[in-house]
Amino acid sequence: MARDVYVELQRHLDTCVYSAPKSSDILEILRIRFTAEEAEIALLLGQVPADVPTLANASGMNEHGLRSILEKMSDKTLVNKQKKKKDGVVRDVYSLLPTPVGPSVT
8 A cells, every 4th residue: 555645644743732633634634735745844843843954864855955845834834933042053943833623714
C-alpha cells in the first residue's frame, strides 16, 4: 500500500494538545491546507519550537530551501514562527499549529 503523507500528518496532529481525530473530513482539510511537501515538513514539527538548522539536519534538506517553505507555511498559518535567543544569537523557530476544525468562512 502506498504511503499517504496526509494520513501520517493526521496521526501526528492527533498527538498534539488539540487533536485531529481520524476522519475523512480531517483528511480533506489537510489536503486543502497543506501541499504534499508542506505535509512532509509538518511531520518534522511538534509543539516545541525548533530552529531551521535542527529541522534541516532532521530532514536532510538544505537550510535555505527549508526556511523558504517554512516561511510560506507561516504565512498560511500552518506553523507558528517565533524569535528565540540562544547563546546570544536570535533565531527564528517554528512549531506546528493545530489544524482548526469547524465551519469554513467564505
